[in-house]
Amino acid sequence: MIIIGVPAGLVVLVLALFLVLRGIGSGGKIPQSISLSFWGTYDSSVAFRDAISAYEKTYPNIHIEYRQLLPNEYEDSLIQAFAANSGPDIWMMHNTWLLKHWDKILQLPQTAAKGEKKPLFTYKQFQEQFVDVTDKDLTFNQEIYGLPLYTDNLALFYNKDMFNTAGIANPPRTWDDFNTDVERLTLKDERGNIIRSGAAIGTAQNINRSTDILSMIMIQHGTIMTDDEAKTATFADQVEGVSVGEKSLQYYTDFAQPIKGERYTWNESQHYSIDAFAEGNAAMMFNYSHNISILRGKSGRLNFGVAPAPQPAGASINVSYANYWAATVSKQSQYSYEAWRFLTYLTSNQGAKFYLKATGRPSARRDLLELQQSDPDLGVFANQSLTARSWYQPDSKAVETIFAQAINDVNYGKATPREAIQTAQSKVNVLFAKIR
Template identity: 25%
Template sequence: MKTAQKRLGKAPNVAVAAAALLPLSLTACGGADPADAEAKNTLTIQDYYDEAHDPIYQACAKSLGVDIEINHVPGPGLIPKVLQQSASRTLPDVLMLDNPDGQQIAASGALSPLTDYGVSGEGLVPSVVKAGTYEGKLYGLAPAVNTLAIFYNKDIFEAAGITAPPKTWDELRSTAKKLTQQGRYGFAMSNINTYEGTWQFLPFMWSNGGSEEDITTPETAQALQFVVDLQNDGSMSKSSVIWSQSDVIDQFIAGKAAMVVNGPWQIPSLKEHKDLNWATFTIPTRLASQTPVAPLGGEIFTVPRTGDKARMAKAGQFVKCLASSASQLQSAQIRQNIPANPDDAEKFGESDQTIMPFVTAVRNARARTGILGPNWPKAATKIYNAVQIALTGLATPAEALRQTQGE
C-alpha cells in the first residue's frame, strides 16, 4: 500500500465518491461503439501504474493476438475518472483497481463476473480471491500483492548488541527503547489520518484478535495502547500522526529510525543506498503463540460492462493472462510485489531473503473488505480517527475507540 505518488496497496480516498457510485448501475451497461475492425481488436487498459508494467500488458496482448491502448492515471484520480467514464459510457475494457475499491465498484453494477469468461482464482492465495469477490462472484484478480513487515538497520542492531529481531510486542517495545537515542527513534510507523494510517495499524489489531465489525473490543484497545506506549516511551515520534509511509521510509534512510513498518515496494529505493545495511522481519504479535495477520495490498484487474460482449470476452482472457504464473513473477520482479500463487511466491522469496517476511505475511494476510465488503471505508475511517485521538492525548485508547465506533 503506497502513497498516492508511489502506490501499490493503498486504498484511494473513495469515501467522497461513494455517493456517486449508484449511477454506475444505470450507466455502465453502455459502451463505445467500435467503428472498425481495428477498433474491435484493440483492448483499452486503465491503471495507476507507470510504463514499467507495460511489457506485461504487451506480452499478454501478443499471446491473445490483440492490440492494446494503455492509459496510466494518477492514483488519486482513478476512481473519479471511473465514475466519469461510467456516466459517459466510456469505461475501458480492462480496469485495474486497488483491491479495497473493487467491491464498491462491483456493487454499482459496473463490472462483469470473471467466471463469465472461464476465469477463476484456483491456486491463488485465498485472501486474493476474497479481495476480488463480491456477493459470491469473482470480479477481480490480483496477479501480485503486497503487505507489511518491518525494515531494520542491521548496523544499529549490531552496535546495540541485539542479535535477533523481536518476535513479541514486549520484545519490540524493549528493542525500540534500546535503539532510541538523541536524533534517532527506535521505531517508526505511519499513523496519519488517512486509510494509510489504518493500513499500518491493522497488523497489530488483527493479529491480536481485533475486528473492524466492532473496534471497541479489548483486543483492539490493547493494540492501540501498545502503539501509544511506543510513543510515550519516546521510542516513536509524535510526528507519526502526520507521517505517510514515504515519510517513514525517509526517516529510515536518513538514520533517524532504526525500525520501520513498511511494504516491499520500498525495496528498490532502499537498494539504491549502498551504505545502508538493512533487513526485514515479520511484524511481532502480542503473544508468541499468536499468528501474525497483516492486511493484503495490491491491485485487482477487472472487466467492466462496456456492452461489447466480444471485447469483454477478450478482456476476460486478458485478465486470465495477467494472472498466469509467468505474469505474476514478472509483475513481482518489476514491483517487488508477492506472486498471488503460493508456490510462485515461495520461489520468489527464496531468491531474496529480504522478501521472505512479506511472503510469509501474505500467507495469512486478510482482505480489508473480507468482512464488511463495500462498507470497509467507513470502518477504516473510524480506525484511523481513533488512532489519531489516542496518540494526540485527547482520550485513552479504549475511549477513543468507543468515540469513533459510534461515528
C-alpha cells in the same frame, strides 16, 4: 495493388471469395478487430508490455491500450468516466474497493461461452491458484470480481548497524521483543527529547501507512473488524469479554506518549517515517516491499534488513496486513469476455512472470511464491502472503481518515482509546449505511 487487364468487378469478387474461404478455414468466422482500454495508476506501461505483446501475438485481432493515471486523480477519474459511460474495459482496483465499486464491475463468467468447451476460470481455480487473502477481498458468494497480479504486506524494516551496536542479534519476533528493542534503540537527551527513534510508530500523519499498521495490530490481536456479511463495523466491540480494538489503539499510541517513559520513541516532530529511517534517525519502521528500492535510492549506504512483522506472544498463525491492486472488468465494456480472457492470461503463471519480472513484487500465485520464498528481498513478503489479512471497507480513503483521527484524538488527549475507537466505529458504520 493494381491488376492490369482484370475488370475491377472481378477483383472484388475474387477478394470476397478469398475472405470467405479464409473465414471458413479458420472456423467459419473472421476474427473481429477489438481494442481494449486498460487503466491503472502505480504501474507504468512497462509493467504490462511483455505480457500484452505475448497476448497480442496469440490473439492478433486484440489490441490492448494501457493508460497510467496519477494516484491522487485515479479513483475520481474512474468515477467520472463511468458516469459519462466512457470508462475503461479493464481497470485496476485496490483490494479494499469491492464494496464501494461493486456496481461498476462485471463478474468473471464461470460458465463456458458459446462454442467453448470449458469456462475461462472458476472459483475453485481461484482458490487453488491464489493466496487466501485475495479470496476474501476479490470474491463474494463465490463470484469473482477481480484477479490479483500480486499481493504485498507489511514487514519490519530494521537498521542492522544500530541493532549490532545495541547488541541485538536478531529482529523482534513478538511485540514483547519489539517493546524491549524499542527501549534499547531509542536515544534521548537529558531533557527526554528524542535524538534517535527506536521505531516509527505511534502517530498518524508522519508515518507512512500508519492506519495499515494499526489495522494489522488490531487483526493480530483478534479484533473482528466487521460482521460476517461485511455490512457493519465491529472493531470496537468486545471479543470474549476483551476490548481488543481499544487495547490495540492504546498500544499503538503508547509509543508517542511521553508519559509512557522508556516506551516513548516517536512524536509528530520526527521526520516522515521513510525519510527518518533512510537518514538513520529511526531504527525500525513498518512498510511494504516496494520501499526496498525507495530506501536504496535514498541512501545507498543504508545497511538494513527486512523481517516478518512481530506477532503476539503465543500466536498460532503469523499475520501481516495485505495491501495490493487487482485487475477487473467494467460493466460498461462491450467486450467483457475478451477482457476477462486477457486477465486470465495476465494472471496465469506465464503472464504473471512477465509482470513480476518488470515490477519486482511478491506474487499472488502460490506456484510463483514458492520461487520467491528464498529471494533475499522478497522472501519475507512471499512467506507472509500466505497468511496475510485485510478487511472489507466501505470507503478506504474515508476509513484511513477516520483511523488517523482516532490516533490523533488519543495523542492530543481529546479522547480515551475507548472513546476514540467507539467514535471511529460509529463513523465507519455511517459509511456502510451509504452503500447498503
